[in-house]
Amino acid sequence: MITLENLQKSYGKLQVLNNISAQFNTNQVVSIIGPNGSGKTTMIKCLLGMVIPDSGRILVDGAPVIRQWEYRNKIGYMPQISRFPENMKVRQLFQMMRDIRKTTKPLDEELFGMYNIPAMYEKSLGSLSGGNKQKVSAALACLFDPEILVLDEPTAGLDPLSSEILKTKILKEKSKGKLILISSHIMSEIDEVADDIFCLVDGNFRFYQSIESIKDVTQETRLGKAIAKMMAV
Amino acid sequence: MNKIIKYVLYDILRSRTVIGYTAFLFLMSFGLFNLESDPTKAVLSLLNVVLLIVPLISIIFGTIHFYNSTEFIELLVSQPINRRKIFLSEYLGVALSLAMAFVVGVGVPAMIFNPGPTSIYLVTSGVFLSFIFTSLAFLSSVLTRDKAKGIGIALMLWFYFSLLYDGLVMFILFYFADYPLDNITLGLLSLNPIDLGRVLVLLNVDVSALMGYTGALYKSFFGNWTGIALAFGLMLLWTIVPIYIAQRKFVKKDL
Numbered sequence: 001m002i003t004l005e006n007l008q009k010s011y012g013k014l015q016v017l018n019n020i021s022a023q024f025n026t027n028q029v030v031s032i033i034g035p036n037g038s039g040k041t042t043m044i045k046c047l048l049g050m051v052i053p054d055s056g057r058i059l060v061d062g063a064p065v066i067r068q069w070e071y072r073n074k075i076g077y078m079p080q081i082s083r084f085p086e087n088m089k090v091r092q093l094f095q096m097m098r099d100i101r102k103t104t105k106p107l108d109e110e111l112f113g114m115y116n117i118p119a120m121y122e123k124s125l126g127s128l129s130g131g132n133k134q135k136v137s138a139a140l141a142c143l144f145d146p147e148i149l150v151l152d153e154p155t156a157g158l159d160p161l162s163s164e165i166l167k168t169k170i171l172k173e174k175s176k177g178k179l180i181l182i183s184s185h186i187m188s189e190i191d192e193v194a195d196d197i198f199c200l201v202d203g204n205f206r207f208y209q210s211i212e213s214i215k216d217v218t219q220e221t222r223l224g225k226a227i228a229k230m231m232a233v
Numbered sequence: 234m235n236k237i238i239k240y241v242l243y244d245i246l247r248s249r250t251v252i253g254y255t256a257f258l259f260l261m262s263f264g265l266f267n268l269e270s271d272p273t274k275a276v277l278s279l280l281n282v283v284l285l286i287v288p289l290i291s292i293i294f295g296t297i298h299f300y301n302s303t304e305f306i307e308l309l310v311s312q313p314i315n316r317r318k319i320f321l322s323e324y325l326g327v328a329l330s331l332a333m334a335f336v337v338g339v340g341v342p343a344m345i346f347n348p349g350p351t352s353i354y355l356v357t358s359g360v361f362l363s364f365i366f367t368s369l370a371f372l373s374s375v376l377t378r379d380k381a382k383g384i385g386i387a388l389m390l391w392f393y394f395s396l397l398y399d400g401l402v403m404f405i406l407f408y409f410a411d412y413p414l415d416n417i418t419l420g421l422l423s424l425n426p427i428d429l430g431r432v433l434v435l436l437n438v439d440v441s442a443l444m445g446y447t448g449a450l451y452k453s454f455f456g457n458w459t460g461i462a463l464a465f466g467l468m469l470l471w472t473i474v475p476i477y478i479a480q481r482k483f484v485k486k487d488l
Contacts, residue, residue, distance in 0.1 A: 087243070088240060
């Protein structure tokens with residue numbers, strides 16, 4: 001569904017992505033991990049068209065997408081930090097997104113209801129707490145029932161109940177045959193939802209394996225320890 | 234595209250800065266018209282304040298708004314819509330709201346106390362300056378990722394156009410006073426949008442006689458429709474060129 005071919009990106013002298021290739025398929029939850037500053041966010045941003053790679057190709061459903069925009073109809077994105085225009089109301093934000101997407105598909109309002117977003121409708125986005133902004137973000141990402149979900153540290157800042165709701169939602173979407181990319185640092189959470197782990201270190205590809213095989217190879221039952229062993233090799 | 238403009242407008246028109254800016258302009262215009270017995274004089278005093286304040290607020294507000302919208306712009310970029318549209322919508326949203334603030338704050342009192350061509354020129358110049366300096370604000374915002382640097386560039390631009398440029402022109406005029414400079418001053422004028430605005434309004438008040446030979450030249454040049462059309466054409470260029478360069482940079486930029 002998504003193919004990355006030899007992606008290169010540097011900011012000045014700093015090589016952020018070094019020859020990254022990967023293939024992500026439908027019905028798969030991939031967790032992108034790596035130490036801080038390893039290029040996770042840059043990779044996600046390349047995929048979303050926010051950062052333009054120096055070289056390499058990105059294919060979504062077989063079509064090259066760099067400098068294109070129509071393909072983003074297939075993607076729902078939840079950013080790491082959500083900051084919206086201060087004085088815009090929650091209702092207006094959702095209206096605007098609906099205007100932009102012009103979708104004819106039925107909307108997926110599950111998270112919308114679970115997080116009780118209509119109760120915030122008349123509040124301005126500037127007055128929402130960080131967690132509530134994340135809920136708005138998550139609901140927006142899922143709203144248009146996209147084939148690909150990209151979540152950048154989705155549960156950071158969410159209360160335990162809301163994270164649980166989000167995790168359940170992720171598994172549910174996967175069972176519908178979607179591709180879900182999650183960047184996260186919380187190993188227990190990755191263990192719960194992800195199938196495969198894609199690891200980057202300093203912009204270099206480290207490994208891309210299923211969680212079972214990682215646990216198998218390292219003879220560990222806890223994913224955190226297993227990953228630590230993998231990284232030490 | 235206008236879908237996004239609509240929501241950007243909703244947001245900015247409710248911001249305290251823009252409400253405060255409108256109120257300030259309104260009170261100032263109202264006050265000046267009430268203090269001066271001669272409305273034409275009031276327009277002149279107003280002109281001087283407007284030429285200083287409007288560019289300053291437009292360029293600073295535009296820059297700060299752009300940097301504060303970084304995450305929102307990222308979110309929009311992740312949606313199926315091209316970058317050019319996002320950028321121009323943001324620009325038009327900011328420029329339109331500042332222009333609206335100006336029309337309400339200065340236009341309405343001016344048209345009440347001094348209806349006539351002078352006020353119309355004043356309002357048109359102010360609206361153009363709002364668009365021009367927002368355009369320059371967006372240009373300085375895309376030049377650097379650093380908010381402090383961006384605001385610094387914006388302030389430098391304002392300083393250059395409002396104060397430094399006139400000094401330079403004076404210097405040239407003084408230094409080359411022995412040469413015929415009339416056409417050159419006309420040319421120099423078009424390199425600064427604030428001066429263009431000033432001359433357009435001044436020529437409609439009968440003070441151009443005080444400006445000597447150059448004033449007469451301006452009068453003969455800007456006194457007819459071709460000259461006025463040319464002046465507004467130049468201001469239009471001052472709006473379009475910076476925002477066009479900024480947009481080209483933005484499309485290629487890493488967010």
